[in-house]
Amino acid sequence: MNFVKVPGKNRKHKVLLYALSTCAWCKMEKQFLKDSSVEYEYVDVDLCNEKEREKIRGDIQRRGGDLNYPTLIINDKNLISGFHKDRIQKALEI
Amino acid sequence: MITLEKVRQRAESDAKTYGYYLQPDPEFLSNLLEGLKQNEERYGYPLCPCRLASGKFEFDRDILCPCDYRDPDVLEYGCCYCALYVRKDMFEGKNPITPIPERRPFEKQARAYGIVIETPREKPSKTAAQVAKTPSGVKLKLWYCKQCGYVVFREDPPYVCPICKAKREMFAEIEKPTQDC
Numbered sequence: 573m574n575f576v577k578v579p580g581k582n583r584k585h586k587v588l589l590y591a592l593s594t595c596a597w598c599k600m601e602k603q604f605l606k607d608s609s610v611e612y613e614y615v616d617v618d619l620c621n622e623k624e625r626e627k628i629r630g631d632i633q634r635r636g637g638d639l640n641y642p643t644l645i646i647n648d649k650n651l652i653s654g655f656h657k658d659r660i661q662k663a664l665e666i
Numbered sequence: 667m668i669t670l671e672k673v674r675q676r677a678e679s680d681a682k683t684y685g686y687y688l689q690p691d692p693e694f695l696s697n698l699l700e701g702l703k704q705n706e707e708r709y710g711y712p713l714c715p716c717r718l719a720s721g722k723f724e725f726d727r728d729i730l731c732p733c734d735y736r737d738p739d740v741l742e743y744g745c746c747y748c749a750l751y752v753r754k755d756m757f758e759g760k761n762p763i764t765p766i767p768e769r770r771p772f773e774k775q776a777r778a779y780g781i782v783i784e785t786p787r788e789k790p791s792k793t794a795a796q797v798a799k800t801p802s803g804v805k806l807k808l809w810y811c812k813q814c815g816y817v818v819f820r821e822d823p824p825y826v827c828p829i830c831k832a833k834r835e836m837f838a839e840i841e842k843p844t845q846d847c
Contacts, residue, residue, distance in 0.1 A: 594701030594715035654765035
């Protein structure tokens with residue numbers, strides 16, 4: 573799977589973002605994390621093959637998430653579905 | 667090749683027809699239109715940029731922009747799932763535009779992950795079976811709008827009639843071919 577790492581000074585949490593390459597909300601969330609200097613990894617799910625998509629689906633649903641993008645997973649357990657800035661700021665302590 | 671300007675014009679004209687407005691933030695709007703353009707180039711049809719597509723037309727037809735869920739979403743939340751189409755009060759900044767819940771049923775979303783969940787359905791009508799045989803497992807039916815007579819051949823009736831704006835409840839399935847004529 574093509575994980576893209578975006579470097580940042582804030583490495584307090586392990587941050588993984590499932591996104592779509594065409595999605596405007598996802599773009600906004602990527603930019604927000606970057607502007608907040610949060611180090612994170614992302615995958616554009618629409619560019620993944622079927623096997624990878626299936627893995628991502630399991631990953632999201634296992635954590636009780638819906639199949640919506642952007643989906644943010646913090647420290648392998650906390651899941652935030654949709655670009656809810658206030659919830660993200662609180663969870664990432666930024 | 668489809669140009670960004672064409673995508674913009676199409677959205678503008680559609681918003682005007684239905685009394686909606688386009689996303690007021692120019693950068694957000696431009697990202698949405700760019701996503702639509704990319705999807706049209708990739709799949710051959712203007713798929714919702716904010717949803718995961720299967721790439722198979724019969725599975726994705728409900729999320730062709732403007733999607734099936736736009737009208738009820740704009741009505742309930744003031745914007746569509748992507749926030750491309752918004753209501754006047756949102757356009758004027760009287761209410762904030764925030765992410766809204768997904769209305770698309772899970773079994774339709776799951777198809778983009780290679781899973782086809784069969785929901786219990788009635789047998790398709792004879793007419794529907796005669797009109798087309800679909801190999802994908804999607805059961806298409808003929809629906810008509812009781813208010814204006816609009817007929818559509820698809821899995822479920824639309825949320826809103828694209829012609830007269832009648833609600834989904836006004837759609838009925840065409841059960842039998844007409845014998846009288």
